[in-house]
Amino acid sequence: MIEKALSGSNRYWAWIIFLLAIMGVGGMFYVQQWNYGLGITGMSRDVSWGVYISQFTFLVGVAAGGLMLVLPYYLHNYKVFGRITILGEFMAIAAVSMCLMFIIADLGQPTRALNVLIHPTPHSMLFWDMIVLNGYLFLNVVGGWGVLHAQYKGLKYATWLKWIVYLSIPWAISIHTVTAFLYCGLPGRHFWLTAILAPRFLASAFAAGPALLLFIALIMKRTTKFDVGQEATSKLVTIIGYAALINFFFVACEMFVAYYSQIPGHMHTLDYLFWGLEGKDNLVPWMRFSVFGGAIGIALLFLARARKTEVGIMVACALIFVSLWIDKGLGLVLGGFVPSPLERVTEYYPSLPEIGITMGIWSAGFLILTILYKVAIEVKLEKEA
Amino acid sequence: MDAKRRDFLKMAGLSALAGLTAPAAVHMLVNKGPFQANAATAAPVGEAGEGGHEAAPATGVRLGMVIDIKKFGENQELARQCIEACHSIHNVPDYGNAKDEIKWIWTEDYEHAFTDQSQYKRNTTLHELPIMTLCNHCDNPPCVRACPTQATFKSKKTGAVLMDYHRCIGCRFCMAACPYGARSFNWRDPRGKDAKGQPFIKHLNADFPTRTRGVVEKCNFCAERLAVGKQPACVEACGDTGALVFGDLNDPSSPISKVLAENFTIQRNAALGTKPSLFYII
Numbered sequence: 001m002i003e004k005a006l007s008g009s010n011r012y013w014a015w016i017i018f019l020l021a022i023m024g025v026g027g028m029f030y031v032q033q034w035n036y037g038l039g040i041t042g043m044s045r046d047v048s049w050g051v052y053i054s055q056f057t058f059l060v061g062v063a064a065g066g067l068m069l070v071l072p073y074y075l076h077n078y079k080v081f082g083r084i085t086i087l088g089e090f091m092a093i094a095a096v097s098m099c100l101m102f103i104i105a106d107l108g109q110p111t112r113a114l115n116v117l118i119h120p121t122p123h124s125m126l127f128w129d130m131i132v133l134n135g136y137l138f139l140n141v142v143g144g145w146g147v148l149h150a151q152y153k154g155l156k157y158a159t160w161l162k163w164i165v166y167l168s169i170p171w172a173i174s175i176h177t178v179t180a181f182l183y184c185g186l187p188g189r190h191f192w193l194t195a196i197l198a199p200r201f202l203a204s205a206f207a208a209g210p211a212l213l214l215f216i217a218l219i220m221k222r223t224t225k226f227d228v229g230q231e232a233t234s235k236l237v238t239i240i241g242y243a244a245l246i247n248f249f250f251v252a253c254e255m256f257v258a259y260y261s262q263i264p265g266h267m268h269t270l271d272y273l274f275w276g277l278e279g280k281d282n283l284v285p286w287m288r289f290s291v292f293g294g295a296i297g298i299a300l301l302f303l304a305r306a307r308k309t310e311v312g313i314m315v316a317c318a319l320i321f322v323s324l325w326i327d328k329g330l331g332l333v334l335g336g337f338v339p340s341p342l343e344r345v346t347e348y349y350p351s352l353p354e355i356g357i358t359m360g361i362w363s364a365g366f367l368i369l370t371i372l373y374k375v376a377i378e379v380k381l382e383k384e385a
Numbered sequence: 386m387d388a389k390r391r392d393f394l395k396m397a398g399l400s401a402l403a404g405l406t407a408p409a410a411v412h413m414l415v416n417k418g419p420f421q422a423n424a425a426t427a428a429p430v431g432e433a434g435e436g437g438h439e440a441a442p443a444t445g446v447r448l449g450m451v452i453d454i455k456k457f458g459e460n461q462e463l464a465r466q467c468i469e470a471c472h473s474i475h476n477v478p479d480y481g482n483a484k485d486e487i488k489w490i491w492t493e494d495y496e497h498a499f500t501d502q503s504q505y506k507r508n509t510t511l512h513e514l515p516i517m518t519l520c521n522h523c524d525n526p527p528c529v530r531a532c533p534t535q536a537t538f539k540s541k542k543t544g545a546v547l548m549d550y551h552r553c554i555g556c557r558f559c560m561a562a563c564p565y566g567a568r569s570f571n572w573r574d575p576r577g578k579d580a581k582g583q584p585f586i587k588h589l590n591a592d593f594p595t596r597t598r599g600v601v602e603k604c605n606f607c608a609e610r611l612a613v614g615k616q617p618a619c620v621e622a623c624g625d626t627g628a629l630v631f632g633d634l635n636d637p638s639s640p641i642s643k644v645l646a647e648n649f650t651i652q653r654n655a656a657l658g659t660k661p662s663l664f665y666i667i
Binding site: 036037038039043044045046048049103106107108109110112113115116118119121123124125126127130182183185186187188189336337340341342343344346 | 483484485486487493496497498500527530531532533534535536552553554555556557558560561562563564565566569570571572573574597598599600601654657658659
C-alpha cells in the first residue's frame with residue numbers, strides 16, 4: 001500500500017522536497033541545540049517551557065480532533081464520513097508523532113527519555129501522558145492502516161480491528177484530558193488551576209483538528225480527484241463551528257471568574273495576555289487577534305456554508321485554526337509562567353534555532369500527513385472507481 | 386522439600402540475618418548523624434549521596450529551618466555570606482545573566498517572597514529587609530508529585546526534598562510545579578567557560594559533584610554535609626547569630642522546635658497545602 005506514496009505528480013514531489021528542506025534546516029538547528037543545550041532557546045528560569053511544549057499541547061488537541069470523524073462513523077454509522085474517517089485517523093498519527101518529537105526536543109537529557117519507563121511513576125501526570133499518547137498512536141496506526149488495507153485488498157476488515165477503533169474513541173478523550181491534567185493540577189499556577197481546563201482543551205481540539213482536516217480536504221479537492229463531498233463538508237462545518245463556540249464560551253467563563261471575583265492571582269495572567277502587565281505585553285496583539293479572528297472565523301464559517309462558497313469555508317477554517325493555535329499554542333502555556341509564582345514578569349521570545357527546530361518538526365508532521373493522505377486517497381479513489 | 390517450604394526457610398533465614406545486623410547498622414548511622422545529643426529521640430540523619438532511593442526505616446525526622454528576618458536586617462552581610470558559602474560548596478555556576486541563572490539560596494524582597502501577604506501599609510523597614518529564600522523542602526512537595534522519573538524525591542530519612550542528577554531527564558515539570566521558584570535548570574554546560582575563558586564555576590569544590598547540562602537542581606539541605614555530621618553551609622555561615630535555626634521539626638526538644646514555640650512565624654504561601662518546612666520570623 002505504501003507504494004502509492006512513491007509515485008506522484010511533480011507538484012507532489014516538489015511539496016515533499018520542500019518539507020524535507022525545512023526538516024533539514026530544523027535538523028541542523030537541533031544539532032546546535034544538542035551541542036549547546038537548551039540555553040540556545042529563549043526559555044529561562046522563569047519561563048521554563050516555551051514553544052516546544054506549547055506546540056505539543058496544541059497538537060495533542062489536533063490529534064484528539066480526529067475523534068469527531070471516527071465517532072459519528074463507527075458509533076452512529078454516519079455513512080457520509082465513510083470516505084474521510086481515515087483522514088481523521090491519519091491526522092491523529094501525524095499530530096501525535098509531532099507531539100512526541102516536540103517532547104524529545106524539549107528534554108534537557110533526551111538520551112534519558114526511557115527513564116520514564118524504567119522508573120514508572122504513577123503519581124506523575126507525565127507518566128500517564130506518555131502512556132496515553134503512545135497508546136493513541138498505536139491504536140490509530142493499527143486501526144487506520146488496518147481498515148484501509150482491508151479496503152485496498154477488497155476485503156471487509158477483521159472484527160478485532162473494529163474493537164481497536166472503538167477503543168480509540170475514549171482514548172482520544174483521554175489524551176487531551178491527561179494533557180490538561182499536566183497543567184491544572186499544579187498549585188501556585190493560578191491560570192492553569194481550573195477544573196474547566198480539560199473540557200476547554202477538548203472543545204478547542206474538536207474545533208482545531210477538524211478545521212485543519214477540512215482545510216486540507218478542500219485543498220485536495222482542488223489538487224486531486226478526491227472530493228470530500230457536500231454533505232460531509234456541511235457536517236464538519238457544524239462540528240467545527242459549535243466546538244469553537246464552546247471553546248470561546250469557556251474562555252469567557254474564565255474571564256468572568258477572574259474579573260468578577262477580583263482575586264489578583266486569577267487576574268494577573270489574563271491581564272498580561274490581553275492588556276499587558278507592568279509594561280510587558282508581547283502577547284497582547286496575538287491574544288486579541290485570537291479572540292477577534294476566532295469570532296470572525298466562526299461567523300464566516302456558517303455564512304460561507306449558507307452561501308456555498310468553498311473559499312469562504314477554507315478562509316474560515318484557517319482563521320479558526322490560527323485563533324486556536326494562538327489561544328492554546330501560545331497563550332495557555334506561556335501565560336502560565338507570567339507572572340512567575342514570585343510575581344515577577346519575565347517575557348519570553350523564542351530564539352531563531354528554537355523556531356527552526358519547531359518548523360522542522362511541523363514539517364516532519366506534514367510529511368507524515370502527506371504520505372499517509374496520499375496513500376489513503378489513492379486507495380479510496382481506486383476502490384471507488 | 387517442596388518449593389514453597391524452601392522459599393519460606395530462605396526468607397526466614399534472611400529475615401533473621403537482617404534482624405541481627407539491623408541494630409548495628411542503625412547504631413552506626415545514629416553516631417554519624419549531627420544529632421548525637423538527641424540520639425534517643427532523633428533518628429539517623431543523612432543521605433548516602435543523591436541516589437538513596439531504598440526504603441529507609443520510618444524514623445519520623447522532618448528537617449526544617451527558621452529564618453529570622455530581623456537578624457539578616459541587622460547584619461546585611463550575613464545573607465551574602467550564606468549565599469557565597471552555599472554556592473561555592475555546591476559548585477553552583479555563575480553565568481552573569483538572569484536567563485541562565487542557577488541559584489540554590491538567594492534574597493528576595495518581602496513583596497515577592499510573600500506574594501500571599503497583604504503589602505498595603507506594611508512598615509517600611511520590612512520592605513528593605515533581604516528575605517533569605519531557598520527550597521521549602523515541603524512535606525507535601527508538588528515537584529515530587531510531578532516528576533515522571535522520581536529523580537526528585539522526598540528523603541525518607543530526613544524529609545528533605547532531594548535530586549538525583551543522573552536520573553533527571555530535564556523535562557522541567559518540577560519547575561512548573563514548584564510554587565516557590567526554588568528550582569533552576571542547567572540551560573548550558575555548567576562546567577564550561579565564558580567568552581573570556583573564565584570558568585562558570587569560579588572555585589571548583591572537588592568534594593561535591595558538578596552537574597551536567599540539561600538537568601534541574603536546587604537546595605538539598607546539605608544532605609552531603611549532614612551525612613558527615615556537619616551543619617548546612619548556610620547555617621554554618623550564620624555562626625551563632627541565630628539568624629538560621631536548623632533541626633528536626635518532629636523532635637519537641639530540638640532547638641528549632643523551641644524557637645518555633647516561642648516566636649510568631651509565617652510560611653510562604655502555606656495556603657497551597659504544600660506544607661513548607663521553612664519558617665520566617667518577621
